[in-house]
Amino acid sequence: MKLNVLLKENLGNMVKKFEEPADKRIYITIDRNNLLKCAEIIFKNLDARYVIASGIHNENNFEMLYHFSFDKDGVIVSLRVYLDKEKPEVESLVSLIPGIEYIERETWEFFGIKFLNNPNLKHFLLPEDWPEGDYPVRKK
Amino acid sequence: MKKIIVPLGPDHPLFEEPEFFILHCDGENVVDVEWQAGYNHRGIEKISETKHWDQVTFLVERICGICSNSHPVAYANAVENLLGIDIPERAKYIRTIISEMERLHSHLLWAGLAGHFLGYNTVFMWVWKYREPLLDMMEMLTGNRNNYSMIKIGGVRRDINDEQIKALRKTLDTLKTQNEMLTKVVLDDPVLQARLVNVGVLTKKDIKDYGAVGPVARASGVDIDVRRDNPYAAYSFIDWKVITRENGDVFDKAVVRLLECFESIKIIQQCLDRIENKKGEILNEVKEIPPGEGIGRHEALRGEVFHYVRSDGTSSPIRHKIRAPSYVNVPTFKKSCIGQTISDVAIILAGVDPCYCCTERVSVYDANTRKKKNVTWTEIVRKSQEKTKKLKKS
Numbered sequence: 001m002k003l004n005v006l007l008k009e010n011l012g013n014m015v016k017k018f019e020e021p022a023d024k025r026i027y028i029t030i031d032r033n034n035l036l037k038c039a040e041i042i043f044k045n046l047d048a049r050y051v052i053a054s055g056i057h058n059e060n061n062f063e064m065l066y067h068f069s070f071d072k073d074g075v076i077v078s079l080r081v082y083l084d085k086e087k088p089e090v091e092s093l094v095s096l097i098p099g100i101e102y103i104e105r106e107t108w109e110f111f112g113i114k115f116l117n118n119p120n121l122k123h124f125l126l127p128e129d130w131p132e133g134d135y136p137v138r139k140k
Numbered sequence: 141m142k143k144i145i146v147p148l149g150p151d152h153p154l155f156e157e158p159e160f161f162i163l164h165c166d167g168e169n170v171v172d173v174e175w176q177a178g179y180n181h182r183g184i185e186k187i188s189e190t191k192h193w194d195q196v197t198f199l200v201e202r203i204c205g206i207c208s209n210s211h212p213v214a215y216a217n218a219v220e221n222l223l224g225i226d227i228p229e230r231a232k233y234i235r236t237i238i239s240e241m242e243r244l245h246s247h248l249l250w251a252g253l254a255g256h257f258l259g260y261n262t263v264f265m266w267v268w269k270y271r272e273p274l275l276d277m278m279e280m281l282t283g284n285r286n287n288y289s290m291i292k293i294g295g296v297r298r299d300i301n302d303e304q305i306k307a308l309r310k311t312l313d314t315l316k317t318q319n320e321m322l323t324k325v326v327l328d329d330p331v332l333q334a335r336l337v338n339v340g341v342l343t344k345k346d347i348k349d350y351g352a353v354g355p356v357a358r359a360s361g362v363d364i365d366v367r368r369d370n371p372y373a374a375y376s377f378i379d380w381k382v383i384t385r386e387n388g389d390v391f392d393k394a395v396v397r398l399l400e401c402f403e404s405i406k407i408i409q410q411c412l413d414r415i416e417n418k419k420g421e422i423l424n425e426v427k428e429i430p431p432g433e434g435i436g437r438h439e440a441l442r443g444e445v446f447h448y449v450r451s452d453g454t455s456s457p458i459r460h461k462i463r464a465p466s467y468v469n470v471p472t473f474k475k476s477c478i479g480q481t482i483s484d485v486a487i488i489l490a491g492v493d494p495c496y497c498c499t500e501r502v503s504v505y506d507a508n509t510r511k512k513k514n515v516t517w518t519e520i521v522r523k524s525q526e527k528t529k530k531l532k533k534s
Contacts, residue, residue: 022221024370025435049364050351052468054448054461065461067435067446074370076435099350099471102175125178137186 003073010041017080024075027065032081035066036091042068042077043096050097051076055107057139062088062113083113092118110137143171146482148489150179161473161489168481173473188460193219193429196457197291200447203464205286206249209242210440211447211462212291217372217436218447219293223426230420231295232374233411237308238282238290239373239438240404240411244315245274246441247397247404250493251322254394257487258335263325270318273311280304295423305412312405319405323398336391340476340488343388350475351468354443355396356492360388366439378410390491397493429453440465442493466494 001009004026008015014037017029030038042048048068056063062083069076083090092115093100104115105124112135115121123130144167149160158179164172184203188196200211213235220227227235248271255263275285281304282288290296326332342352347362357364365382367375383399385392431453438445443465450459469492476488 021432022224022434025221027433049348050468051444051446052351052461052463054459056450056459065448067448069444071364071369076370076437078435097349097351098474099352099468102467102471124176125181127178136183 003070003075003077006046007042007077010046011038014038024073026075026077027080028077029080029082032083032090035079035081036093036096038079039066039093040096042079046070048077050099053093053100053103053107055111055113055137057111057137061085062111064090064107064113066093088113089116090114091116092121094118094120109135111135112138148485149176159494161485163477163482163485165482168483170477170480170482170485173477175471175473185460185462188457190456192455193293193451193457196460197293198289200462201287201289201291203462206246207242207440207442207445207464208287209238209290210438210445211464213239213373214436214438214440214445214447215449215460216291216293217438218434218449219426219429219436220434221436222432222434222449222451223429225294225424225426227295227424228421229374230299230415230418231422232377233415234296234298234300234422235291236374236378237300237408237411238278238288238296240407241274241278241281243441244401244404245271245278246493247401248274248319250397250490251326251394254487254490257490258332260332263322267322270315270322274315277308277311280307292423294426295421297423299422300415302416305416309409309412312408316402316405319398319401326394326398333391335487336394337389338387339390339484340480340491341387341389342472342476346388346472346475350472352443352472352492353465353468354439354441355393355400356443356469356472358382358384359392359396361386364444366437366444370437372436372438374411374414375407377414378407380407380410390487393491393493429455442466443469466492470494 004020007026008018011028014030014034015028016031019027043050048070051067051069053064053066062085064081064083066079067076081090090113092104094104101118101120102124104118105121107113108115108121109123109126144165146163146165148163150158160176162174163170184199188199191199197212197215200215201208203211248267252264252267255267278288279285281300282290282298290298342360344360344362347357347360353364361384363382363384368382380403383396383403385396429451431451433450436447445465446463448461449457452458472492473489477485480488
C-alpha cells in the first residue's frame with residue numbers, strides 16, 4: 001500500500017490537513033491533544049524513525065513540527081501542531097521516544113514552549129542561571 | 141551504595157572539544173551518565189534568519205570544519221526542495237565527488253584518533269599521513285583544505301577540469317592500497333579486538349529509541365543511508381553498496397568506517413569517469429525564493445544531516461532548523477556507557493565520532509621548563525603579531 005494511503009487510513013479523522021508539497025515530503029496537521037496518539041501510530045505501529053522536532057514562532061501562534069523518516073520509502077513525514085500564543089504547551093513524547101529529550105529541552109529554553117510530563121525539563125544548551133522568561137530564538 | 145562522580149570535560153577528554161559528561165560510578169563501573177552541552181553554542185539557526193539565502197550556504201559551512209560540505213549540501217537540498225527544481229547533471233557529479241572526498245578524509249581522521257586513544261600512535265601517524273594528500277586534492281579542487289565553498293543553491297560554484305581529474309585518480313589509487321593494508325592490520329590485530337569487540341554495544345532497539353544514524357546505526361545492523369533511501373546528487377546513477385555490521389560494538393563501528401572508505405573511492409572513480417572529457421552546465425540560476433517550506437537531507441560522514449527551511453518570500457529564511465548527526469548519536473551513551481568501566485568510556489564516546497565545535501585555547505608544551513600550559517587565543521594572536529614585527533625588522 002502506498003504510504004500516503006496507509007497514513008490516512010491509520011490516522012483516520014485525527015488528520016486535519018494532509019499536504020504533499022513535494023515528492024517524498026508529507027506534512028500532516030493534527031490537533032495538539034492527539035499528538036501522543038498520532039506519534040505512537042507513526043513511530044511504533046508504522047515503525048518510522050524519529051528524526052528531530054522543530055519549534056517555530058509565528059505571528060499569531062507557536063508551531064511544532066515532528067519529523068519522522070520512513071527509510072524504506074525514503075519519505076519524511078512531519079506532524080504539525082499549532083500551540084497557543086500566550087501559553088504554548090504540548091504533551092512530551094519522551095515516554096515514547098527517549099532520544100527526543102534533548103530537543104524538547106532545547107525548544108523549551110529557546111522558545112519557551114512547555115513540554116508536559118517531560119521529567120527532565122531543565123537547561124541543556126543555555127547556562128543554569130539564564131534569566132527566566134528570556135527566550136532567545138523567539139521573534140521580537 | 142555510595143557513588144563516585146567523575147567529570148569528563150568541559151574540555152573533551154579526547155578531541156579537546158568543549159562538552160561535559162558527568163559519570164556516576166560504582167568503583168570502576170559507570171552506573172549513570174549525564175550530558176551538559178552548549179559551551180560553544182553560536183546560535184547559527186538564529187543568525188541564518190538575518191542572512192540572505194545565498195549567504196546561508198556559507199554560514200552553515202562553518203557549523204563544523206569536518207562536515208563543511210555536508211551542511212551546505214543538505215541546505216541546498218532543502219531550498220531546492222522548496223523551489224521544486226533540479227540541478228544540472230555535471231553539478232550532481234561534482235557535489236558527489238566533494239561529499240565522498242570529505243567522507244574519506246573524515247573516516248581516516250577518526251581512525252587515526254581512535255588509534256591514538258588506544259595507545260596505537262603508529263596507526264595515528266600513518267593514517268594521518270595517508271589523509272594529507274586528500275586535503276591537498278581538496279585544495280586543488282576547491283581552493284581550500286576545509287570550508288570548500290563549492291555548493292550554491294541550484295548547483296556548484298566551481299567546475300573540475302581534466303587535469304585535476306588525472307591528479308585525483310592517482311591519489312585515489314595510492315590511497316586504496318594504503319587503506320587495504322590499514323584495514324587488514326586493524327581487523328587482524330588481537331589487542332585491538334580485545335579492546336574493541338563487545339565494548340559499548342548498541343542494539344537495534346537502542347538505535348530506534350535514540351534515532352541514531354550513520355555508521356553508528358549501520359554497525360548495529362540498521363540498514364539506513366539517505367544516499368540510497370532518498371537519493372540526491374548523483375548517488376542513484378552510480379553502483380555502490382551500503383556497509384552494515386551486526387554486533388553494534390566499537391569494533392564494528394570502526395569496520396563500517398574503514399569499509400565505507402572503499403565505497404567512497406569507488407563512487408568518486410565512477411563520477412570521474414562520467415565527467416571526464418565532457419563539458420556542461422554547473423548551475424541553474426535561482427533568482428527568487430517563493431513562500432513555502434522545504435526539507436533537505438544529506439548522508440554526511442557521521443550520518444544524516446537534516447535541514448528544514450521556511451520562506452515567506454523575502455530574502456532570508458524565517459525559520460531554519462538544523463539537525464547534525466551527533467545530536468542524535470551522542471545521546472546513545474546512555475545505553476553504551478552504562479555498565480562499562482571508566483577506561484572504556486573514552487573510546488566508546490569516541491566510537492560515535494562526536495562532533496562539537498573547535499576550542500578557543502590550545503595546550504602547549506614548553507621544552508625548556510618541560511611543563512604544559514594553556515594559551516589563550518589572544519596570546520596566540522599576540523605571538524603571531526610579534527613574529528611579523530620581528531620579520532619586518534630583520
